[in-house]
Amino acid sequence: MPDQHSTLRAQRRAETQRVIQAHAVRLFTGHGYDATTVADVAEAAGVSPMTVYRHFPTKEDLVLVDQHARLVAERIAASSAAQPLVRRIGSALIDAATTLTSGGSGNSGDSPTTNEQFLLARLRLMISTPALRARHLDNNYALQQAIVDALGDGATDSDTAFRTQAAASACLAAMHTALVRWSEDDGRTDLPDVIAKALAAAFGEGVLGTGPDA
Template sequence: MSSPGLRERKKQKTRWAIQEHAVRLFVQQGYDATTIEQIAEAAEISPSTFFRYFKTKEDVVIQDRYDELMAEKIRQAPADQPPLEVIRRAFVDGFQAITEDEMDQALQRAKLQLSVPALRMRALDNLQDSIRYLAVPLAERLGRPADDFRCQAFVGACVGAMINALLAWANDGGDGKAALQLIDQALDVVAKGP
């Protein structure tokens, strides 16, 4: 996969800058008390520009770059690697690829998703999209159709295990090393059972 061009990199940088300002405001003054106008002002953009990057206020918390990062890791995995190891490495390597600042922001976003009912519901809606998205490169590897049910079910089981690991991580304060251990343990349960 080729790296994004300058224009796309600028758009990505703007997107994540908006998100960074939004999360900071949500933490400082509460999700419901923060307006899109306040986020736009903090990010030095117009409200209409906000909506070019995020359709809703919920999306600014829910959306991230991690699905793309993990999908690329799935595509790059060695051809002889079994599916569970492909998914495990994609999750672990993807998690290790994020910076400490991104890790802190991911923790804040996770806490918001746990504490704000509208975000919890939106996160659940987004979860199925993520599962379908990540199942596509796995299906490609296995020579199956992009919408293969078995690949979606397998990725869904792995994502479900990882969600439990990340919830435990968020509830325990967000130590990055603990997150990797929890993800590994959760995927081990998928492989071997409880």
């Protein structure tokens, strides 16, 4: 069955990618990003350098590639177009963070889960490594465009397109502030909650439809 075979291939590819990236982040964290080569990552993962490059075309991709843009776009596409732009975008960012952290610890002082530890390590590498900071900015622009595309507004209306882009940019700025705060807190707090607080600080308590102004 071709569909079943395609699914199995996709699953194997995703698992290989996950293993390679996990080893890469571990080595970058332990030995330094600049001191670790792609060959080092390949050896640790038990694959060839060519296999690494097949999944991650650049060294930076070993840290930066994730499912965030896809998850956010899916959440936005599934949301009601009747909701305010910032609510649609903000809720999607929080839902995607919940998925990526697998629920999280939820309580201050608790140890981060395995997925949270991995995300935290990647985030620290992005913040501390100049080459990754530059590429992270590119990724942020790509995420902004994915959000705009998922909203499906403004294709022929420049004013609507401008409002959509501005809303996406502002929400991503709030999320970046939340990510930095979460990193500084060593992942002890719940990331989706920190993002929600950052959005509320930027746009008001009712931005997500849960506060007194909703």
